[in-house]
Amino acid sequence: MPMNKHERTYAVIRERILSGGYGPGHRLVLDTIAKELSVSAVPVREALRRLEAEGWVIYRRNAGAQVAPVDSSTWEAVMHALALLEGYATALAAPHLSEADIEDLRCRNQAAAHALEKLDLIEFTRLNRVFHFAIYGTRCPNPYLVELLGDTWDRLDAIRRTVFTSIPNRGWDSVTEHDELIALIEGRAGRQEIESAARMHKLRTIEAYNEAATRPQEGIEQGETVG
Amino acid sequence: MPMNKHERTYAVIRERILSGGYGPGHRLVLDTIAKELSVSAVPVREALRRLEAEGWVIYRRNAGAQVAPVDSSTWEAVMHALALLEGYATALAAPHLSEADIEDLRCRNQAAAHALEKLDLIEFTRLNRVFHFAIYGTRCPNPYLVELLGDTWDRLDAIRRTVFTSIPNRGWDSVTEHDELIALIEGRAGRQEIESAARMHKLRTIEAYNEAATRPQEGIEQGETVG
DNA sequence: CGCCCCCGGATCGTATACGATTTGGCCGTC
DNA sequence: GACGGCCAAATCGTATACGATCCGGGGGCG
Numbered sequence: 001m002p003m004n005k006h007e008r009t010y011a012v013i014r015e016r017i018l019s020g021g022y023g024p025g026h027r028l029v030l031d032t033i034a035k036e037l038s039v040s041a042v043p044v045r046e047a048l049r050r051l052e053a054e055g056w057v058i059y060r061r062n063a064g065a066q067v068a069p070v071d072s073s074t075w076e077a078v079m080h081a082l083a084l085l086e087g088y089a090t091a092l093a094a095p096h097l098s099e100a101d102i103e104d105l106r107c108r109n110q111a112a113a114h115a116l117e118k119l120d121l122i123e124f125t126r127l128n129r130v131f132h133f134a135i136y137g138t139r140c141p142n143p144y145l146v147e148l149l150g151d152t153w154d155r156l157d158a159i160r161r162t163v164f165t166s167i168p169n170r171g172w173d174s175v176t177e178h179d180e181l182i183a184l185i186e187g188r189a190g191r192q193e194i195e196s197a198a199r200m201h202k203l204r205t206i207e208a209y210n211e212a213a214t215r216p217q218e219g220i221e222q223g224e225t226v227g
Numbered sequence: 228m229p230m231n232k233h234e235r236t237y238a239v240i241r242e243r244i245l246s247g248g249y250g251p252g253h254r255l256v257l258d259t260i261a262k263e264l265s266v267s268a269v270p271v272r273e274a275l276r277r278l279e280a281e282g283w284v285i286y287r288r289n290a291g292a293q294v295a296p297v298d299s300s301t302w303e304a305v306m307h308a309l310a311l312l313e314g315y316a317t318a319l320a321a322p323h324l325s326e327a328d329i330e331d332l333r334c335r336n337q338a339a340a341h342a343l344e345k346l347d348l349i350e351f352t353r354l355n356r357v358f359h360f361a362i363y364g365t366r367c368p369n370p371y372l373v374e375l376l377g378d379t380w381d382r383l384d385a386i387r388r389t390v391f392t393s394i395p396n397r398g399w400d401s402v403t404e405h406d407e408l409i410a411l412i413e414g415r416a417g418r419q420e421i422e423s424a425a426r427m428h429k430l431r432t433i434e435a436y437n438e439a440a441t442r443p444q445e446g447i448e449q450g451e452t453v454g
Numbered sequence: 455c456g457c458c459c460c461c462g463g464a465t466c467g468t469a470t471a472c473g474a475t476t477t478g479g480c481c482g483t484c
Numbered sequence: 485g486a487c488g489g490c491c492a493a494a495t496c497g498t499a500t501a502c503g504a505t506c507c508g509g510g511g512g513c514g
Contacts, residue, residue: 004288030496042465042467044268045497049273053280055374061231062496077371083374087258088311095439108456144304144312144382147282148375155371231497256465267499272467289466289505 020161087199286447314426
C-alpha cells in the first residue's frame with residue numbers, strides 16, 4: 001500500500017494530534033516537521049491544509065499552524081451533537097440489522113463489559129465506539145450521516161486525550177443501556193423509540209459528567225470517557 | 228482584507244464549485260488553474276487539499292483532482308441530515324430568541340414570500356436559508372452543531388445547482404410552515420415540539436420531492452429547492 | 455482486422471531557492 | 485523601572501525546476 005509523502009505526513013501528524021502527542025496549541029513548524037520526516041516543506045503544507053480544513057489545526061496568517069485549542073465546553077457541544085446524530089442513525093439502521101448482526105452486537109457489548117472488569121478503560125472506550133459503529137456503520141442507509149458520525153467521534157477522541165474525562169461508575173450503566181438498546185432493536189421497536197433511547201444514552205453521559213464535575217470530591221479522573 | 232494567493236485560489240475554486248461553474252467530475256488541472264489565476268502551482272495545491280478535506284474534491288493518486296461527483300441519492304441523504312440537525316438546533320435556540328429576534332424572523336419570512344410572488348426562486352432559496360440561520364446562527368448554544376449546519380447547507384446548495392430540483396408548489400407551504408414555527412417559538416413551546424416541527428418541515432420537502440419525482444407529468448423543474 | 459505493447463505528452467509529486475512577514479529581544483528614552 | 489521602536493533570526497509564502505507516473509495513440513503481431 002504505497003503512500004506518497006504527503007499522505008504519510010498527513011497520517012503522522014493526524015495521529016499525533018489524535019493521540020495527544022501534539023497537544024492543543026502545539027506549534028506546527030513546517031521545516032521542523034519536514035526535516036523530522038525527511039521530506040520537503042511542500043508535502044507538509046498539504047498535510048496541514050487538510051488538517052486545517054478538518055478543524056484539527058488553525059492557521060495564523062504568515063505565522064504558521066498550531067493544533068486547535070479546545071476548551072472544556074467543546075466536549076459537551078460535540079457530545080451533544082453525537083447524541084443527536086447517533087440517535088437518528090441508530091434508529092435508521094435498526095430495521096436493517098439481521099439476527100446475526102444483533103448477535104454480533106451482544107458479543108461486542110460483552111467484550112466491552114470484559115474490558116471494564118479488567119479496568120482497562122482505554123480498551124473499553126475503544127470497544128464502546130466499535131459497538132455503536134457496528135449498528136450504523138454499514139447498515140445506516142444515509143452515508144452522509146455516517147460520515148458526520150465518524151468525524152464527530154474522532155473529534156471526541158482527541159478532546160478526551162487532552163482535556164480530562166473519565167466518569168466514575170458510568171461504564172456499567174453504559175453496558176446496561178447498550179443491552180436495552182439491543183433489546184429495542186431486536187424487538188423491532190418504533191423508529192421514534194429507538195432514536196430517543198439512543199439519544200438519551202449519550203445525553204446521560206453528559207449528565208453524569210456534569211454531576212461529577214459539580215461534586216469535586218468524586219472528581220473527574222484523567223483517562224477515558226464512556227458513552 | 229488582504230488575502231494571500233492560497234486563500235484567493237481557495238475562494239475562487241470553491242465559489243465555482245458551489246455556483247456550478249465547475250460541475251461534478253470536472254477535472255481540476257493544477258497548471259491550468261495556476262496560469263489562469265497567475266500564481267504558481269503550490270498555492271493551488273493547498274487550495275485543492277482543503278477542498279478535498281471538505282469533500283468538494285476527490286483526488287486520484289498521480290492523476291489529479293476533480294470535482295466530487297454527486298448522484299441524486301446524495302441530495303436526499305444530505306437533506307435528511309439537515310432535517311435532523313436543524314430540528315435540534317432550532318429547538319436549542321428557541322428559548323434564547325428575544326421578542327425582537329422573533330419579529331425579525333417574521334420580517335424575513337415575509338421577504339421570502341415576496342420573492343416567491345415575484346417567482347424569483349433563487350432569491351427565495353437564499354432567503355430560506357437566511358431565515359433558518361437567523362434562528363440558530365447566533366442563538367444556538369452549540370457552536371459545533373452550527374458548524375455542521377453551515378457545511379450541510381453549503382453541500383445542499385452545490386447539489387441543487389448541479390442536480391435538478393425545484394419542487395412545484397412547495398414554496399407557499401414552506402412559508403406557511405415557517406409561520407407555524409415562529410408561532411411555536413413565540414409561544415415558548417416545548418423543546419420536543421419545536422424539534423419535531425422543524426424536522427418535519429424539512430422532511431416534508433423531501434416527501435414533496437419524491438412525490439413529484441414519481442409523477443413525471445408534473446416533473447421536477449431545473450432550478451431551486453425550498454425547504 | 456483486432457489486440458497488445460510501447461512510447462511521448464500531459465500532469466502530478468517533490469525538492470530547492472528566495473523574497474516577505476512575523477516574532478522576540480535589545481536598546482534608548484521617559 | 486516601564487514602555488515603545490528597531491533589528492536580526494525564525495518562519496512562512498511562492499516560484500521554479502525536474503524526476504515520476506499516468507494516459508492515449510500508433511505500430512507490430514497474431
